[in-house]
Amino acid sequence: MPERSATLERARPPQPSRPGPVSLPLGLLKTARPRQWVKNVLVVAAPAAAGELFSRHALSQLAIVFVLFTAAASAVYLINDARDADADRAHPTKCRRPVAAGQVPVSVAYAVGGVLAVLAPVAAAVLCTPLTAALLAAYVGMQLAYCVSLKHVLVVDLTIVTTGFLMRAMIGGLALGIPLSRWFLITTGFGALFMVSAKRYSEAVQMAGSSEKLGATRALLTEYTTGYLRFVWQLAAGVAVLAYCLWAMESGGTANGSLLPWRQLSMAAFILAILRYAVFADRGTAGEPEDVVLRDRALAVIGLVWLAMYGLAVTDW
The missing domain is CATH 1.20.120 (Four Helix Bundle (Hemerythrin (Met), subunit A))
Known part of the structure; x- marks a missing residue:
């Protein structure tokens, strides 16, 4: 009986803990997947391909686009983890994600993700071009649809992930008005x-x-x-x-x-x-x-x- 109890204890997923004043911001940052932000360097692809990368205007616009695309991608990660929190708690490794572990409340993850999802395209419309804002809005909508249902559809899941990379490569050109x-x-x-x-x-x-x-x-x-x-x-x-x-x-x-x-x-x-x-x-x-x-x-x-x-x-x- 003691051995069985010990086995059950090890198998039981960790219970959510209450977030502290410092752990909440850190949890939000971790949920935003900083390690994945390197992918957003692809925003320089179109200007680099056109040989128009090193002007002051281009570099400033691309820096803005990088930040906005990072915000849009972070919004998707936050909403995805909030939606999958219950399933993640039963997973051997995903249970350590901040939302599943209780470091970030589900409601907070939804709220911050929703704000970023709206703010990124709006800021792009003000700071960049309408086409940049449209592409960011399309990216957020497509990725949220992927999180909800499209990741379970054969071939479509590959297409969506591929299109996400392609959008990253396109957006820098759209922001600078460079033909693709x-x-x-x-x-x-x-x-x-x-x-x-x-x-x-x-x-x-x-x-x-x-x-x-x-x-x-x-x-x-x-x-x-x-x-x-x-x-x-x-x-x-x-x-x-x-x-x-x-x-x-x-x-x-x-x-x-x-x-x-x-x-x-x-x-x-x-x-x-x-x-x-x-x-x-x-x-x-x-x-x-x-x-x-x-x-x-x-x-x-x-x-x-x-x-x-x-x-x-x-x-x-």
Whole structure:
């Protein structure tokens, strides 16, 4: 009997605790997922692709857009954790999330998330452009729909997460009035799909043979096969490479004033980066994209070489 009681005690999820005056702000910050904010650096993608990144106006606008997109993403995290608080308390790891643990009351998470969700698009309309505000509002609406129901719909869940990355890459261009080329949209969109599906594939591979663990980690993964997810990331990688090469080959030879054909040379670094990333996808170890890049020194070096070549290409150096 004592052993059974001890087992039940260990299995019982932690009970919510009362938040203190210091723990509440810290809990809200933790729920906003600061580690995920690095993804919002993608707001510089369109201006960088157009070679219009380093003016004072561009940098100030992009700083504002970064903050507003971070606020919008934080709103989604807060509302999602408030909605899933009861389920998270029964989860072996999610029970430590501030809302599930009682560090942040559910009502407070809903309230702060709702304020941020409204404030971000309104501030974008005042400080940036109407298109920027519209995209932020669309992002918040799409992500909330994902939290409520769309994350349980096959293929749609992959599309929503991919579109979130694409919106990050687009919003900087919209804020600065930079036209978004078809090659930029195709390469960015399918590059994001490649990383998202590679991560899903890795999760499925790591949890293969244990449907209980798989469902607890991400319930919809039980509906996908590893063969299908492998097909998706391979298809996405191929389309991203093709679109990038078509962009690079649009202008033959060197651009005016360029010493070398940097656009064409950058294809080699881009393809090498995709192939290197695919090694981790194939092994089933492709987690968060930023973790993959920071963990592998060779991939980080290839990425830096590609950035240098791309920068020289768009600035016609």
